[in-house]
Amino acid sequence: MAMYVYKDAARTEKLLAKNAQKQDKGNRYYCPNHSCDAHMHICNIEGVSASYFNASRSYGHIEKCPYEASNGFNPSNYNEGNFEFEL
Numbered sequence: 001m002a003m004y005v006y007k008d009a010a011r012t013e014k015l016l017a018k019n020a021q022k023q024d025k026g027n028r029y030y031c032p033n034h035s036c037d038a039h040m041h042i043c044n045i046e047g048v049s050a051s052y053f054n055a056s057r058s059y060g061h062i063e064k065c066p067y068e069a070s071n072g073f074n075p076s077n078y079n080e081g082n083f084e085f086e087l
Contacts, residue, residue, distance in 0.1 A: 005029035
């Protein structure tokens with residue numbers, strides 16, 4: 001599961017799950033891990049929960065890819081404005 005992917009094989013054009021549109025459903029995207037050739041697709045675009053990207057079953061992640069499994073992170077539980085780099 002990933003919260004962002006790349007639109008192109010060169011991985012220069014990023015797409016955030018929160019910015020994905022209905023017309024993006026069915027498109028193949030590229031894993032954020034440059035070593036992984038997983039075919040990523042948008043999930044839950046019309047659901048109640050936040051959208052995310054997941055690899056297809058036939059073209060999954062490489063072994064130990066950090067984007068293979070969900071880490072349980074829910075971005076709606078956090079406010080970036082509260083982040084303090086220097087404490």
